[in-house]
Amino acid sequence: MAKPNCYAVILAGGRGTRFWPRSRRKQSKQVLNVFGDRTLIQETVERLRSVVPPERCWILTNRHLRPEIIRQLPEVPREQILAEPEQRNTAPAIGLAAHILRSIEPGALMGVFPSDHVILKPSRYRKFVRAAFREAARGNIGILGITPRWAETGFGYIELSEGVEAGSAEPAPVLRFREKPDAETAAGYVEAGRFFWNAGMFFWRAEVLLEAL
Known part of the structure; x- marks a missing residue:
């Protein structure tokens, strides 16, 4: 069941270069049908529905993609689909969203989600989101x-303490964040069993984030 003070901030910027030639500036991968009948951003909103309903979703995008996202997501209030005037990367966008949510509801809980993930087990995923x-x-x-399936060099890694059970929904303290490694270092991370790919999904009270900035 959705809790009334939980909000989703969905990041949907980008320039459409990584998925070229299918994606373009006005047709970035988030608004494309990559798997199934829905686009990636439609899938993102739908899989969160039982945790955070569409009326509490905020979409952060750019002026090129906003019209198409409004068209694809009529269930999300259009005033909650925000377009940055120029690209300033992730941190300023998240900070703006935290400021907006705190002004709406001082105790707002904020989850940050990418809009381009493919998640094959949505029920299990929602268990982790709720936790x-x-x-x-x-x-x-x-x-x-x-949990890394191979030694990927294109992702950052999260290092946890010894003895953490992979796949557990129980929280575990993070020791440190590791930047994108070279191939040898990535292989060591996978072998150690306590390093995880950074999924870009963060959760906090809006006021806690603003105090930390």
Whole structure:
């Protein structure tokens, strides 16, 4: 069941270069049908529906994609689909969203989600999202990690303490964040069993983030 003070901030910027030639500036991968009948951003909103309903979703995008996102997501209030005037990367966008949500509801819990993930087990995924929101309600900053299946050099990694059970929904303290490694270092991370891909999904009270900035 959705909690009334949980909000989703969905990041949907980008310039349409990584998925070229299918994607373009006005048709970035988030608004394309990559798997199934829905676009990636439609899938993102739908899989969160039982945790955060569409009326509490905020979409952060750019002026090129906003018209198409408004068309694809009629269930999200159009005034909550925001276009940045120029690209300033992720942190300023998240900071703006936190400021807006705190002004709407001082105790707002904020989850940050990419709009271009493919998640094959949505029910299990929602279990982790709910657990992360519970941590945010306690005043902690939460992050979801993905168990690495290979030694990927294109992702950042999250390092946890020894003895953490992979796939557990129980929270575990993060020791440190690791930047994108070289191939040898990435292989060591995978072998160690306590490093996770950084999924770019963060959870906090809006006021906690603003105090940390």
